[in-house]
Amino acid sequence: MDTNELIALKLFIVGLLVSAWMMSKSSATDSFNLEPTFPSQRRICNESRLQWEVEVCGENFTRDMAHIDSQYWCNLTHIIREYHLFTSCTEEKSLVVNCYWPNPLVEGYMIRVHKHFFSNCTVEQVVWLDPPDDTLTVLILIPVFLTLAMIALVVWCSKRSDLLA
Numbered sequence: 001m002d003t004n005e006l007i008a009l010k011l012f013i014v015g016l017l018v019s020a021w022m023m024s025k026s027s028a029t030d031s032f033n034l035e036p037t038f039p040s041q042r043r044i045c046n047e048s049r050l051q052w053e054v055e056v057c058g059e060n061f062t063r064d065m066a067h068i069d070s071q072y073w074c075n076l077t078h079i080i081r082e083y084h085l086f087t088s089c090t091e092e093k094s095l096v097v098n099c100y101w102p103n104p105l106v107e108g109y110m111i112r113v114h115k116h117f118f119s120n121c122t123v124e125q126v127v128w129l130d131p132p133d134d135t136l137t138v139l140i141l142i143p144v145f146l147t148l149a150m151i152a153l154v155v156w157c158s159k160r161s162d163l164l165a
């Protein structure tokens with residue numbers, strides 16, 4: 001393993017730990033406030049609307065990805081912008097329809113999108129990225145990385161259970 005791979009691996013593990021921590025935190029207690037707060041009334045997550053909204057995000061992402069040569073689909077440097085738009089779209093829409101983000105519906109949808117676009121990518125390819133040259137890129141990368149790590153974990157677990165079944 002060269003230094004780049006080691007750094008990527010470390011980031012990946014940190015990402016897994018942080019997202020696991022965030023998930024346990026958000027399911028264990030309500031005090032970790034992920035739900036949008038509205039002054040007087042507590043709104044209810046509208047799942048059918050969320051399903052529809054998230055599919056719109058997916059369609060936009062599919063359209064954006066079509067502009068990128070599929071040989072670059074595994075290269076984060078090429079797709080980071082589109083991927084970030086997609087994840088922030090799902091986040092925005094979840095909040096609009098009063099749902100937590102991330103939530104099982106969005107995760108399920110993202111896994112389907114990942115299987116469609118990234119099923120042929122290896123972890124080394126996906127994690128590889130040009131060193132970010134400004135703070136903004138780093139700020140964008142952190143949530144994208146957490147999302148990727150979370151999805152990777154779910155996919156990995158489901159692959160394992162497929163193998164064991």
Ligand SMILES: *[C@@H]1O[C@H](CO)[C@@H](O)[C@H](O)[C@H]1NC(C)=O
Nearest residue numbers: 044045046047048049050052
């Ligand atoms: C959820 O959204 C759909 C579509 O906008 C709407 O028809 C339905 O009444 C909403 N359900 C609730 C419980 O607000």
Ligand SMILES: *[C@@H]1O[C@H](CO)[C@@H](O)[C@H](O)[C@H]1NC(C)=O
Nearest residue numbers: 075076077078125128129130
């Ligand atoms: C990803 O794309 C960048 C920019 O085109 C390129 O420099 C880099 O070598 C590519 N990485 C891989 C693993 O193909």
Ligand SMILES: *[C@@H]1O[C@H](CO)[C@@H](O)[C@H](O)[C@H]1NC(C)=O
Nearest residue numbers: 070073115116117118119120
């Ligand atoms: C993955 O590889 C298979 C077999 O080579 C190919 O048919 C499929 O289109 C590829 N999928 C993606 C998303 O590149």
